Amino acid sequence: MIQTRDSIQDIWGPRLGYEGQWSVRVDERLEVEPDHWVQSACVLCSNGCGVDIGVKEGRIVGVRGRAVDSVNHGRLGPKGLNGWVANNSPDRLTKPLIRRNGQLEEATWDEAMNLIVQKSKELIEKHTSSSIGFYTSGQLFLEEYYALGIVGKAGLGTPHMDGNTRLCTATAAAALKESFGSDGQPGSYSDLDTTEAILHVGHNIASQQTVLWMRVLDRLAGPNPPKLVVIDPRATYTAEKATVHLAPRVGTNVPVMNGLLHLIIEAGHINQEYIDAHTIGFEELKQVVAKWTPERVEQLTGVPAAKLREAAHILGTCNTLVSTALQGVYQSMQATAAAVQVNNLHLLRGLIGHDGSGIYQMNGQPTAQNTRECGADGDLPGFRNWSNEKHIQELADLWNVHPDQIPHWAPPTHAMQIWRYCEQGSIKMLWISATNPLVSMPDLDRARKILAKDDLFVVVQDAFPTETTALADVVLPAAIWGEKTGCFTNVGRTVHISHKAVDPPGKARSDFDIFVDYSRRMDFRDKDGKPLLTSTWQTTEDGFNAWRECTRGRPCDYTGLSYAKLTGGSGIQWPCNEQYPDGKKHLYENGVFSTDVDYCEDYGHDLETGTPRSQDDYKLLDPKGKAFLKGIDYEPPHEKPDAQYPLWLTTGRVVFHFHTRTKTGRSRELQEAAPDAYVQLSTEDAAHYGIVEGDMIEVKSRRGKVQEPARVGDIEPGLIFVPFHYGYWDQDDRPRAVNELTLTEWDPISKQPHFKYAAVRIRKVNA
Amino acid sequence: MHLPYYLGLLENSEKQLTEAFEYVANHHHDEPDIEQMCQKLSAWSREHHGKVQGFVEKYSEEKSNEPSKLKRDLFAEPRSSSLALLRDLHDLWLLVQEVQLCWVVIQQAALGLRDEELKACYAFCSARTKRQAEWLLSRIKQAAPQTLLVAE
Numbered sequence: 001m002i003q004t005r006d007s008i009q010d011i012w013g014p015r016l017g018y019e020g021q022w023s024v025r026v027d028e029r030l031e032v033e034p035d036h037w038v039q040s041a042c043v044l045c046s047n048g049c050g051v052d053i054g055v056k057e058g059r060i061v062g063v064r065g066r067a068v069d070s071v072n073h074g075r076l077g078p079k080g081l082n083g084w085v086a087n088n089s090p091d092r093l094t095k096p097l098i099r100r101n102g103q104l105e106e107a108t109w110d111e112a113m114n115l116i117v118q119k120s121k122e123l124i125e126k127h128t129s130s131s132i133g134f135y136t137s138g139q140l141f142l143e144e145y146y147a148l149g150i151v152g153k154a155g156l157g158t159p160h161m162d163g164n165t166r167l168c169t170a171t172a173a174a175a176l177k178e179s180f181g182s183d184g185q186p187g188s189y190s191d192l193d194t195t196e197a198i199l200h201v202g203h204n205i206a207s208q209q210t211v212l213w214m215r216v217l218d219r220l221a222g223p224n225p226p227k228l229v230v231i232d233p234r235a236t237y238t239a240e241k242a243t244v245h246l247a248p249r250v251g252t253n254v255p256v257m258n259g260l261l262h263l264i265i266e267a268g269h270i271n272q273e274y275i276d277a278h279t280i281g282f283e284e285l286k287q288v289v290a291k292w293t294p295e296r297v298e299q300l301t302g303v304p305a306a307k308l309r310e311a312a313h314i315l316g317t318c319n320t321l322v323s324t325a326l327q328g329v330y331q332s333m334q335a336t337a338a339a340v341q342v343n344n345l346h347l348l349r350g351l352i353g354h355d356g357s358g359i360y361q362m363n364g365q366p367t368a369q370n371t372r373e374c375g376a377d378g379d380l381p382g383f384r385n386w387s388n389e390k391h392i393q394e395l396a397d398l399w400n401v402h403p404d405q406i407p408h409w410a411p412p413t414h415a416m417q418i419w420r421y422c423e424q425g426s427i428k429m430l431w432i433s434a435t436n437p438l439v440s441m442p443d444l445d446r447a448r449k450i451l452a453k454d455d456l457f458v459v460v461q462d463a464f465p466t467e468t469t470a471l472a473d474v475v476l477p478a479a480i481w482g483e484k485t486g487c488f489t490n491v492g493r494t495v496h497i498s499h500k501a502v503d504p505p506g507k508a509r510s511d512f513d514i515f516v517d518y519s520r521r522m523d524f525r526d527k528d529g530k531p532l533l534t535s536t537w538q539t540t541e542d543g544f545n546a547w548r549e550c551t552r553g554r555p556c557d558y559t560g561l562s563y564a565k566l567t568g569g570s571g572i573q574w575p576c577n578e579q580y581p582d583g584k585k586h587l588y589e590n591g592v593f594s595t596d597v598d599y600c601e602d603y604g605h606d607l608e609t610g611t612p613r614s615q616d617d618y619k620l621l622d623p624k625g626k627a628f629l630k631g632i633d634y635e636p637p638h639e640k641p642d643a644q645y646p647l648w649l650t651t652g653r654v655v656f657h658f659h660t661r662t663k664t665g666r667s668r669e670l671q672e673a674a675p676d677a678y679v680q681l682s683t684e685d686a687a688h689y690g691i692v693e694g695d696m697i698e699v700k701s702r703r704g705k706v707q708e709p710a711r712v713g714d715i716e717p718g719l720i721f722v723p724f725h726y727g728y729w730d731q732d733d734r735p736r737a738v739n740e741l742t743l744t745e746w747d748p749i750s751k752q753p754h755f756k757y758a759a760v761r762i763r764k765v766n767a
Numbered sequence: 768m769h770l771p772y773y774l775g776l777l778e779n780s781e782k783q784l785t786e787a788f789e790y791v792a793n794h795h796h797d798e799p800d801i802e803q804m805c806q807k808l809s810a811w812s813r814e815h816h817g818k819v820q821g822f823v824e825k826y827s828e829e830k831s832n833e834p835s836k837l838k839r840d841l842f843a844e845p846r847s848s849s850l851a852l853l854r855d856l857h858d859l860w861l862l863v864q865e866v867q868l869c870w871v872v873i874q875q876a877a878l879g880l881r882d883e884e885l886k887a888c889y890a891f892c893s894a895r896t897k898r899q900a901e902w903l904l905s906r907i908k909q910a911a912p913q914t915l916l917v918a919e
């Protein structure tokens with residue numbers, strides 16, 4: 001193996017301190033010298049680093065970072081450098097499979113697709129298309145999502161479409177809509193190059209977006225290092241570098257954020273002029289947070305008052321600020337409400353829309369942004385508003401269908417509800433693409449029982465055999481990254497093209513081809529009897545061009561982008577159109593937000609009950625481009641430790657694995673670096689239970705149990721941590737997927753499940 | 768003076784509503800959002816009930832039994848299918864309307880009496896009652912098509 005650095009041993013590589021312009025360093029890892037390079041970007045996290053795929057004799061032999069790319073300046077992390085070998089893994093799915101007499105047996109594409117079509121038609125006939133649901137991913141390309149979105153919304157007309165982004169990034173979108181009227185990250189990665197302060201809330205960036213963390217580390221090693229505030233209950237790599245680390249009890253993000261906002265308002269560190277000109281809701285917010293004195297915050301969250309003051313001083317006095325939030329916020333109690341407090345911080349200080357200041361409501365998955373944009377999940381294409389008739393009409397015009405064909409009588413069904421309808425039997429066919437819910441869903445035992453139901457017809461489209469394909473009625477083998485062309489957008493609104501480098505193995509087909517084929521076989525037609533999709537959609541570029549039209553005039557405007565423009569240089573940020581031919585670094589530069597009643601993606605929600613606001617009520621508010629400041633009081637988590645289950649459980653990812661490990665688990669280096677899950681517990685708890693490092697521990701909640709080896713230290717007493725997404729495909733000798741333990745419950749606004757807390761008990765099993 | 772009569776009606780209605788939300792929470796454990804939200808909204812009604820009691824004492828002892836009749840007609844039998852869920856939410860919504868109307872009536876009296884305390888109590892409770900109704904309506908709208916068209 002030829003490599004520029006050992007990213008397993010040295011995750012972030014050597015430091016190149018800087019301020020102003022991040023330097024270039026090309027990271028590379030190859031089996032052999034390639035014949036040629038093909039432009040792409042990495043799909044192993046939402047950072048979306050520009051990457052070239054090395055190809056020799058029709059086979060992927062390595063990767064190198066793209067020096068010209070604005071996202072990573074050539075750098076790659078351990079997953080990017082090592083994950084690509086999964087493509088060449090011998091256990092790829094290469095033929096469709098159909099369940100016959102209880103066994104999955106090889107079949108032709110015709111047989112598999114005809115079966116799906118026959119089943120679909122039967123169900124529509126008997127039970128309407130509302131008996132069919134789609135559960136997709138944060139890992140397809142945008143052309144594929146858009147095809148799926150049209151097939152589902154205009155072809156079938158089912159309201160039941162969502163993605164596993166519901167488990168990962170739904171709150172990011174919800175919080176952005178709640179504050180600014182539309183999805184879309186306000187800032188730019190380049191803000192990190194100059195910012196004076198950084199706030200990471202529930203975001204272990206060092207592990208999750210390793211290359212972005214390199215950018216922070218390089219700033220910390222440079223001349224004017226930013227101050228770093230980290231809010232995380234664990235002592236993570238990120239927390240180690242913090243100027244101030246606040247470690248609240250799980251489920252208490254809202255009181256901590258309220259406490260910070262209160263101190264900042266009280267100290268007069270707010271930008272009153274900005275607040276008056278560009279926001280509504282200040283007085284109510286002020287009233288809510290006023291109750292959260294540092295002492296009260298300390299009592300409830302365990303964060304010392306003095307530390308809270310220190311953090312508030314940094315956040316209140318910096319002239320520029322970048323904030324990021326991720327699953328520690330999104331998968332916890334009061335998720336949307338807490339994420340909105342991060343937005344509030346920037347609005348109160350006027351730190352938005354200029355160099356050095358940005359908010360990153362992060363995504364976990366690489367193409368999560370695209371499901372949200374393209375309408376393959378619980379959103380409508382082009383950030384359109386399901387309760388705005390004009391927006392529905394625009395889509396109907398684009399697709400040339402009657403507006404009532406597009407389900408919009410209620411918010412699109414969220415994933416957790418889709419699964420519930422499957423459980424109750426009113427959804428009778430579930431089509432899962434590019435995701436592995438039997439490791440990622442909460443309360444796995446319940447999820448497994450649902451997929452195993454006789455009256456649920458399950459289609460699973462994936463590249464690898466997984467825990468989920470094992471329960472499918474039809475398995476469709478899919479081509480993946482490197483084997484198909486398409487675009488995707490990272491968390492920073494940067495759009496990359498990923499060109500096809502090699503052919504998919506066996507009979508595997510791209511997700512794009514599969515959805516277009518389904519549309520053709522179902523004979524979906526528009527108002528004039530012309531085939532939907534299939535007449536004009538031959539290649540993914542046709543899909544991209546159709547998508548461009550769909551975004552015209554919307555916040556995520558792609559009209560200035562094309563395959564040609566995206567090929568050759570760096571990724572480009574949206575909006576990209578006539579006005580901004582090279583893309584746009586910051587949204588909301590002029591303090592005008594996407595909240596106009598005719599333009600906004602959402603009318604907002606009651607933060608406490610999650611009730612969507614009606615168009616009429618929104619008209620009364622008439623925000624006319626002002627952002628919303630919204631406050632909320634603390635609500636305790638719904639399950640708390642008690643005598644029976646005395647410990648808190650929290651979950652998260654580790655640096656070397658990604659999404660149920662279907663790919664990263666098939667890279668020897670990544671697998672060896674993090675071969676198994678574990679249970680992390682404090683030295684105090686270890687002593688109390690008589691546990692030493694490496695002991696096998698049984699962790700039990702009201703829903704199930706797992707067994708994991710113990711790892712002692714770096715965590716608060718009373719709390720244990722188990723990494724998620726370790727499942728069974730590579731090891732099935734013991735229950736080890738932590739989602740056997742987690743709760744089926746979700747945030748009232750974003751509908752994102754709570755993975756960050758559950759009450760558990762532990763005992764040693766190898767004594 | 769019939770104000771005590773109506774305060775009694777209101778007090779009883781809030782009590783019924785507290786219990787009804789609790790009842791629905793308990794009957795739909797498999798619907799996590801229903802369970803949690805109904806528990807929360809039950810707590811709201813409990814708080815309202817406590818506030819109203821103060822005024823009942825202030826204005827007299829006389830009470831009305833009327834709302835308990837309402838409870839008997841609604842929630843007729845234990846139900847546990849998706850239609851049952853819809854019917855339960857439907858009945859909850861009707862109960863909330865009863866409460867809301869009581870509040871409107873009481874507010875008129877509070878204005879006439881220039882009872883600032885009662886006015887403030889109205890403002891607080893009735894705003895939350897409205898939110899209860901709105902949540903129920905949005906959840907009913909979500910459940911209706913699937914229940915009526917697809918569920919068996």
Ligand code: SF4
Nearest residue numbers: 042045048049077080
């Ligand atoms: S940071 Fe994310 S996108 Fe970049 S190389 Fe690592 S896994 Fe890939």
